[in-house]
């Protein structure tokens with residue numbers, strides 16, 4: 001079991017992931033700018049989990065400092081400041097980034113320009129002492145919240161340059177989908193995963209769904225092989 005800290009864990013995405021991770025048996029610390037808000041979220045999740053104390057509320061710094069694996073689940077707006085504030089607390093930790101740098105205008109959702117290439121690469125550049133992977137960009141908070149079972153029609157695509165961070169994210173994906181995440185290559189591919197979410201948001205709006213990603217051509221034995229790598 002891994003101690004997981006969710007930075008921005010009071011939002012729909014952080015809360016949804018926290019619920020799935022805790023249900024899989026991982027102790028989870030919900031981080032927030034407000035310890036009161038995170039305590040409320042932790043209480044709500046512990047109640048949903050049928051009682052117990054596997055989820056606790058704390059500050060973002062508290063969650064970062066106490067975890068083995070941190071999940072960055074804050075909006076892109078304000079992301080640079082979050083990274084600056086948590087650099088010391090996240091040193092030597094595995095950091096999984098699911099931040100999508102997106103803008104919205106009359107034509108819908110669109111990817112924003114990020115000088116480093118992606119939010120995940122920005123995190124890697126800012127958090128020199130952390131091992132960063134990118135995952136969970138394309139799974140909707142609505143499905144995380146509303147569907148009782150594993151999202152087993154969904155693939156979690158994981159990008160990363162650090163093997164430990166990448167395999168940790170691939171393993172944690174199983175708490176969400178029931179199967180290991182897919183190795184989607186180097187961290188620079190996070191820019192594709194992040195911007196792909198603009199496409200999904202457009203699909204969701206047009207069809208009134210909460211679409212995710214599923215790759216074809218990956219039989220179960222092939223998935224197992226990748227997970228063991």
Ligand SMILES: NC(=O)c1ccc[n+]([C@@H]2O[C@H](COP(=O)([O-])OP(=O)(O)OC[C@H]3O[C@@H](n4cnc5c(N)ncnc54)[C@H](OP(=O)(O)O)[C@@H]3O)[C@@H](O)[C@H]2O)c1
Nearest residue numbers: 008010011012013032033073074075078099100137140141
């Ligand atoms: N929602 C989805 O379906 C979805 C799917 C895939 C990926 N994502 C990505 O996951 C991230 C979180 O999504 P979300 O929908 O949960 O976002 P959100 O509700 O807008 O924000 C999550 C939490 O971040 C904190 N926060 C808000 N503004 C902040 C700021 N300027 N600085 C620091 N913390 C701030 C808030 O917590 P406190 O006020 O308690 O500190 C908030 O509850 C985003 O980057 C999004 O692109 C979302």
